[in-house]
């Protein structure tokens with residue numbers, strides 16, 4: 369098998385010591401990292417040497433919450449609060465969407481994610497076979513789940529549960545291990561307690577983690593208290609959700625004692641800062657969660673509430689917002705923000721042994737950024753530049769499992785021109 373080494377770049381490892389090699393190298397073989405460090409004297413053992421002079425090399429970013437095919441709804445309904453946005457805008461149009469929409473919408477998002485340095489993402493949607501096939505073809509890595517909204521008849525709920533279970537079973541560890549799965553009740557306000565319990569027992573049976581939207585708005589929490597006498601965290605704990613490995617999206621309105629429950633069960637959080645701001649859902653207590661030892665990762669949510677999938681924007685927002693809100697410039701420093709977008713993202717989806725940092729033995733998922741540009745100069749601190757000065761649009765090359773998927777800013781695995789054509793054919797904006 370061929371051995372490749374990337375040399376002379378600034379290697380940002382995000383390992384336990386946050387090591388950065390100013391002019392270093394990373395090598396890989398069979399999709400796995402075999403070396404990280406200074407540039408070796410002798411490169412003769414390598415079949416391919418890629419010169420990354422003037423570039424940063426970092427782990428592929430991990431986006432822990434989204435709905436890829438909703439890229440078709442980018443700009444379709446802005447400036448509305450969550451419930452109105454969902455009930456009046458998203459759900460009616462989604463009801464008309466077909467497999468074709470899922471397919472091309474996912475491809476559109478895949479191009480965007482790969483080109484801005486996200487190599488792994490979480491997706492919760494329907495028509496998940498289409499999503500999984502697109503992920504497989506694109507070379508990306510993903511943890512996928514068929515989201516279930518529990519409205520309507522019992523028959524409908526059971527058919528969704530059946531579909532979600534077979535998806536979770538059939539696609540787990542597929543695409544050479546790049547696809548893993550979860551089970552996903554959409555939220556406590558769209559699923560009855562009985563339905564959530566049924567989903568949990570299926571998840572236990574399949575040994576699949578659970579992914580759910582939780583405590584996104586104040587209205588959701590109030591409704592939960594009114595209907596079930598508990599705030600969402602306690603409610604889901606009682607239903608057994610947190611006895612299973614679980615990843616909650618949002619967790620905006622969580623009180624101190626609720627964070628203790630999340631910490632106790634090692635519940636992972638996907639913090640969707642831009643979506644929360646845009647839908648005016650509120651600001652999650654991230655510094656408190658971090659203090660309590662909760663794993664907090666970053667998610668974009670969909671392009672319909674963001675309105676892009678460039679995780680570098682979340683990186684910058686998360687490093688800025690809490691400083692301003694709490695009048696404390698030491699909160700969420702740049703290296704913490706970068707960890708949230710990489711290693712904590714990997715931990716949030718239980719893949720930290722495989723991805724999230726550049727270390728020997730891990731999968732060769734990495735991003736090469738063109739930092740030979742004015743706004744990355746002078747190079748006082750590469751991590752600071754990535755978080756405060758950088759942009760996903762500076763991503764030059766992307767590798768997943770050692771396979772190049774983006775080269776000089778162009779996606780090699782998905783035909784961008786064709787995807788743009790198909791998307792506009794399907795959607796006909798204006």
Ligand SMILES: N[C@@H](CCSC[C@H]1O[C@@H](n2cnc3c(=O)[nH]cnc32)[C@H](O)[C@@H]1O)C(=O)O
Nearest residue numbers: 435458462492493494515516517554581669
């Ligand atoms: N249509 C599916 C459910 C899909 S799960 C994904 C759902 O999450 C919705 N969604 C997207 N963003 C958010 C958010 O921030 N909070 C809650 N729901 C969201 C989205 O519109 C979509 O309906 C069914 O058959 O049950």
Ligand SMILES: [Zn+2]
Nearest residue numbers: 434617669670
């Ligand atoms: Zn969502």
